[in-house]
Amino acid sequence: MLLTKLAVRNLTRRRARSILTIIGVGIAIAFTVTILSISEGLMVSFENSIAKQGADIIIVPKEAEAYPYPDVAAFVGSFPEELLDEIEQVDNVKATFPVFTAIPMDFMPEKPGAIPMLYGVTPDYFPEVVPYLELAEGRFIEDSDEYTLVAGSGIAMVAELSLGGSLEFRGKSFKVVGILKSSGSLDDGMIYTPLKGLQEAYSKPGQLTFVPVKVNDISQAEATAREISDTWPIISAQTQEAMVDKFTDLMGIVEAANVGLSTVALLIGILFILSTMIMAVGERVKEIGTMRAIGVHRRFIFQLVITESLITSLIAGVIGCISGYLLSLAITYILAEFFGLTYFAPLVNARIFLTGIGIAIVVGALAGLYPAWRISKTNIVQALHYE
Amino acid sequence: MNEIIIETENLSRVFTLGGQDIKALDGINLKVTKGEFISITGPSGSGKTTLLNLIGLLEQPSGGTISFEGRDVSKLREGELDNLRLKQMGFIFQTFNLMPTFTALENVTFPMEITRIPEKERLERAKTLLERLGLADRMHHKPKELSAGESQRVAIARALANEPLLLLADEPTGNLDSNTTKEITALLQQLNDEYGIAIILVTHDNQVAQAASRTLRMVDGRLD
Numbered sequence: 001m002l003l004t005k006l007a008v009r010n011l012t013r014r015r016a017r018s019i020l021t022i023i024g025v026g027i028a029i030a031f032t033v034t035i036l037s038i039s040e041g042l043m044v045s046f047e048n049s050i051a052k053q054g055a056d057i058i059i060v061p062k063e064a065e066a067y068p069y070p071d072v073a074a075f076v077g078s079f080p081e082e083l084l085d086e087i088e089q090v091d092n093v094k095a096t097f098p099v100f101t102a103i104p105m106d107f108m109p110e111k112p113g114a115i116p117m118l119y120g121v122t123p124d125y126f127p128e129v130v131p132y133l134e135l136a137e138g139r140f141i142e143d144s145d146e147y148t149l150v151a152g153s154g155i156a157m158v159a160e161l162s163l164g165g166s167l168e169f170r171g172k173s174f175k176v177v178g179i180l181k182s183s184g185s186l187d188d189g190m191i192y193t194p195l196k197g198l199q200e201a202y203s204k205p206g207q208l209t210f211v212p213v214k215v216n217d218i219s220q221a222e223a224t225a226r227e228i229s230d231t232w233p234i235i236s237a238q239t240q241e242a243m244v245d246k247f248t249d250l251m252g253i254v255e256a257a258n259v260g261l262s263t264v265a266l267l268i269g270i271l272f273i274l275s276t277m278i279m280a281v282g283e284r285v286k287e288i289g290t291m292r293a294i295g296v297h298r299r300f301i302f303q304l305v306i307t308e309s310l311i312t313s314l315i316a317g318v319i320g321c322i323s324g325y326l327l328s329l330a331i332t333y334i335l336a337e338f339f340g341l342t343y344f345a346p347l348v349n350a351r352i353f354l355t356g357i358g359i360a361i362v363v364g365a366l367a368g369l370y371p372a373w374r375i376s377k378t379n380i381v382q383a384l385h386y387e
Numbered sequence: 388m389n390e391i392i393i394e395t396e397n398l399s400r401v402f403t404l405g406g407q408d409i410k411a412l413d414g415i416n417l418k419v420t421k422g423e424f425i426s427i428t429g430p431s432g433s434g435k436t437t438l439l440n441l442i443g444l445l446e447q448p449s450g451g452t453i454s455f456e457g458r459d460v461s462k463l464r465e466g467e468l469d470n471l472r473l474k475q476m477g478f479i480f481q482t483f484n485l486m487p488t489f490t491a492l493e494n495v496t497f498p499m500e501i502t503r504i505p506e507k508e509r510l511e512r513a514k515t516l517l518e519r520l521g522l523a524d525r526m527h528h529k530p531k532e533l534s535a536g537e538s539q540r541v542a543i544a545r546a547l548a549n550e551p552l553l554l555l556a557d558e559p560t561g562n563l564d565s566n567t568t569k570e571i572t573a574l575l576q577q578l579n580d581e582y583g584i585a586i587i588l589v590t591h592d593n594q595v596a597q598a599a600s601r602t603l604r605m606v607d608g609r610l611d
């Protein structure tokens with residue numbers, strides 16, 4: 001209590017300097033929190049889509065092999081759907097789900113982030129491949145549908161879709177029959193249509209760009225994928241696990257970048273507080289000498305300096321976390337409002353807040369150590385006569 | 388009642404400066420008994436401050452011993468020395484050395500906070516002291532709002548806060564005008580009378596020195 005009181009007194013003594021230090025450290029922490037929340041948002045978005053999908057093997061055209069994602073596949077090539085009859089003869093293959101994907105680049109020219117991913121699918125795609133999707137209203141695609149669509153929540157919001165409304169792709173009008181609940185994933189930016197309708201609209205009847213496959217024996221999935229790739233040279237099959245691994249590798253890089261960034265924020269914070277505390281302690285040598293003469297223990301002086309440093313950094317931490325949070329809200333708003341990007345949003349969670357506060361505590365403790373140690377060990381007589 | 392508070396035996400302090408040894412203190416034997424008022428005068432550089440620093444346990448002697456109430460202080464750990472200063476000694480400085488962020492009252496309660504005296508008692512004691520020293524209407528002023536004489540009286544109140552056995556004052560009137568010097572000197576004399584607190588007063592001013600019951604003179608690190 002006494003320590004805190006004294007520390008606060010000392011900090012308010014040089015108000016401007018304390019505030020500048022807090023702002024400096026606060027900015028470093030705010031940026032860390034923002035960047036962490038962006039990468040957390042990305043990670044969750046990917047996790048909710050790729051990692052949750054019910055497929056064991058993904059088939060794409062050979063040309064898309066290096067990037068076996070449906071959005072890439074949509075641009076580079078396609079393969080005939082008759083191939084699926086043959087693929088289903090492969091021992092371990094249980095079921096295949098034909099998908100034709102397309103990306104309407106001219107969807108909303110004023111909002112480039114709003115370009116949806118079009119998925120032409122069969123009705124069983126929903127329960128089997130994306131079982132996590134839930135309807136907010138309406139229904140999923142049915143067998144009898146030709147030109148209908150089910151829209152992700154984000155795209156529905158940006159394009160102001162409602163049941164009974166319609167969207168036009170390549171001259172064909174697709175009627176809105178369902179709108180999905182937000183899943184916090186890439187699905188929020190997708191539009192599902194019947195397979196045939198989309199193929200027709202894009203003048204690619206019978207062509208597929210993307211095929212999720214289910215197998216009987218998951219332990220053999222890799223061998224099966226290899227067998228498919230080897231047998232039909234125009235396509236490439238990869239296990240879902242391999243894709244998740246790739247994603248995990250990517251996230252590992254992001255994570256490492258985050259650690260790097262946090263470390264930089266930490267160092268900046270330490271430098272800020274260290275220089276402030278060295279100054280603060282330097283102008284109080286005589287006072288501290290007097291305290292020691294009166295009988296105040298060395299340990300108390302040490303704790304006092306650490307407390308001052310910690311209070312500074314904690315205030316900066318709280319301010320940094322709050323402004324980082326506000327910044328990420330602003331980014332979310334800008335992404336949605338100006339780019340129509342709603343299927344990815346920075347995510348601030350307890351872990352990120354704790355990281356921000358944690359950085360603050362480490363900064364305060366480390367930056368306080370040296371000045372605290374130095375001042376607490378100064379010779380009393382010399383300190384008393386210090387001018 | 389001739390209880391000895393402090394006793395030094397053959398106390399010496401040598402400073403080495405630029406390869407040269409300076410004997411600041413050279414075989415000091417001094418006994419300070421309870422309630423005694425001692426003044427020390429002497430030319431500049433004769434070792435008065437050095438002696439006071441050693442008696443005040445602020446630094447270590449080069450030779451000889453200091454006993455506090457019969458205990459050899461060289462055997463005490465740093466924390467124990469801190470406690471002796473905190474509870475048994477009061478320091479008064481030429482430059483007052485008040486805490487600039489504290490009010491007069493807070494300056495006086497501070498040493499009692501360190502000794503963990505309960506708040507109520509702390510405040511009561513500080514107020515009584517400040518009133519006794521004529522500072523009743525200055526309690527909530529910060530040091531920069533106090534005159535030199537008032538500052539020194541706050542410092543004296545602070546030195547008395549933990550009811551020490553001994554006051555150590557190094558030129559307490561060095562920064563005061565002659566009237567205030569008289570006031571402070573009289574005050575020290577009264578405190579010595581009233582509380583029976585021992586005082587060692589270092590001064591250049593013979594008039595001030597005369598307030599003491601025993602006047603010592605120091606020359607070249609020795610007591611005459």
Ligand SMILES: Nc1ncnc2c1ncn2[C@@H]1O[C@H](COP(=O)(O)OP(=O)(O)OP(=O)(O)O)[C@@H](O)[C@H]1O
Binds near residue numbers: 432
């Ligand atoms: N830290 C130090 N390093 C070197 N020499 C010192 C130190 N402190 C004191 N001295 C020397 O020791 C001697 C005694 O100094 P001291 O300060 O005790 O004298 P003093 O009697 O208090 O003088 P004054 O009346 O000027 O205050 C002087 O020669 C001084 O230069």
Ligand SMILES: [Mg+2]
Binds near residue numbers: 436
């Ligand atoms: Mg001196």
